[in-house]
Amino acid sequence: MQNAIISSPHVPRVNRVDRIMFEVLLALIPGILVMTWFFGWGLLINIVLAVTFAVMFETVVMLLRGRPPLIALRDLSAVVTAVLFALSVSPTLPWWLTLLGMFFAIVLVKQLYGGLGYNPFNPAMAAYVFLLVSYPVAMTTWLAPAGLAEHPLSFMESLRLILGGALPTGLEWDAVSSATPLDEMRGKLKLGQTLDQIVQSRTWGLLGGRGWEWVGVAFLLGGAYLLVRRIITWHIPVSMLLGLTAASALFWVIAPQTHPTPLFHLFSGATMLGAFFIATDPVTACTTKKGQLVFGASIGLIVYVIRSWGGYPDAVAFAVLLMNIAAPTIDYYTQPRVFGHGSART
Incomplete structure (x- = not known):
């Protein structure tokens, strides 16, 4: 044949x-x-x-x-x-x-x-x-x-x-x-309650608020499907989740009774939806690999800052829009080196 x-x-x-x-x-x-x-x-x-x-x-x-x-x-x-x-x-x-x-x-x-x-x-x-x-x-x-x-x-x-x-x-x-878990956590912390006291409520589950944690898991599974199908790459979602995890872990280690755990931030609000389905929008996100890492990590950091000290409990939308503005500049400074155009050796 x-x-x-x-x-x-x-x-x-x-x-x-x-x-x-x-x-x-x-x-x-x-x-x-x-x-x-x-x-x-x-x-x-x-x-x-x-x-x-x-x-x-x-x-x-x-x-x-x-x-x-x-x-x-x-x-x-x-x-x-x-x-x-x-x-x-x-x-x-x-x-x-x-x-x-x-x-x-x-x-x-x-x-x-x-x-x-x-x-x-x-x-x-x-x-x-x-x-x-x-x-x-x-x-x-x-x-x-x-x-x-x-x-x-x-x-x-x-x-x-x-x-x-x-x-x-x-x-x-x-x-x-x-109230959403992010709203409730924010409000009770302002009233002086500790993290151990807050999570005793029946509204809390294993990773975050009851119901909301499973929504996060479901969107995580959907994001994994997109990665397997190569619709998106890992750079933006992984760097965003790592940026949010690193920021929340730092403050949680310093003051564990006044700052929620990284798992709470990862499985509350629109974190997983934002990481895999929103921040990865190919039109408004960075296109270079290094730029995507900077883009995603910055979104994660901004989400934590706004959630902790800003005026809105869930900050994914604000963080994404702020980084949409910065995406062209990030791409400009993270262009890969063109083959044959490296600096000459002396």
């Missing part, structure tokens, strides 16, 4: 944008399922609303620019932006805030700069920060995780709350909501 000879270049697969975005969506499934289990149907409702609004705005802008909308919609970048936004916001976020967030992300942050590949900031995180600064109460009202909520909301109750802003009859927010 004669084997066919195929000429070079030998490319095993094509890394098209739509394929990469589809793989990212697949990797998000474990986190979506775990978050839905712990925080209810509101998450899935927000995802559907966000995707619908994102596709709508993408279509309108492309038509206004005189370009075929299908070309932009096929790459799935608007869908990924919408899903990441929905995973970051409260599962009770009113529908009109999701609409406003997607307008900000797609029209102002993405398309206003020329579309995919030209936006300097991560659209999902820019929309998140915009809404957090403008509507802090709605953005920080989180449901109590499964097992702690006095009245878990059904699908129809979640739908009425998001679309109409009405809680079930006879219920108050205290019966369905609770």
Whole structure:
């Protein structure tokens, strides 16, 4: 049997944008399922609303620019932006805030700069920060995780709350909501409680807050899938997690009763989602290998600084946007040496 000879270049697969975005969506499934289990149907409702609004705005802008909308919609970048936004916001976020967030992300942050590949900031995180600064109460009202909520909301109750802003009859927010682990840790430390006292609460698990720790594990598994599939490289997520770990470990060793453990920081809030799915955005992150290490480590350090001394408990979005600004400069100073252009030996 004669084997066919195929000429070079030998490319095993094509890394098209739509394929990469589809793989990212697949990797998000474990986190979506775990978050839905712990925080209810509101998450899935927000995802559907966000995707619908994102596709709508993408279509309108492309038509206004005189370009075929299908070309932009096929790459799935608007869908990924919408899903990441929905995973970051409260599962009770009113529908009109999701609409406003997607307008900000797609029209102002993405398309206003020329579309995919030209936006300097991560659209999902820019929309998140915009809404957090403008509507802090709605953005920080989180449901109590499964097992702690006095009245878990059904699908129809979640739908009425998001679309109409009405809680079930006879219920108050205290019966369905609770502070996030980062909020609770921050507040109780300010009241003078020690770490040992804080973690005695039934809201705490093995690694962090009950429910939240398993969300972090799920996104970690999704990130591992992206690494195995070579959708992302290890440089940004590993350096970000190491930067956060190093900073938190230093202060935890110095004052273990007033500074949470590194594991708490790693498995609370949006740490794992940010490390593997947000900071690794190929458009707004650094492109050189050395630059990616600096980029990721800086995000981890900024996250710890803001969480410990800033005005917001979870700082992933702020840290990513700050480093998006610095990414071009970091790339400029971390360019690899071109072969044949090294310094001459004397």
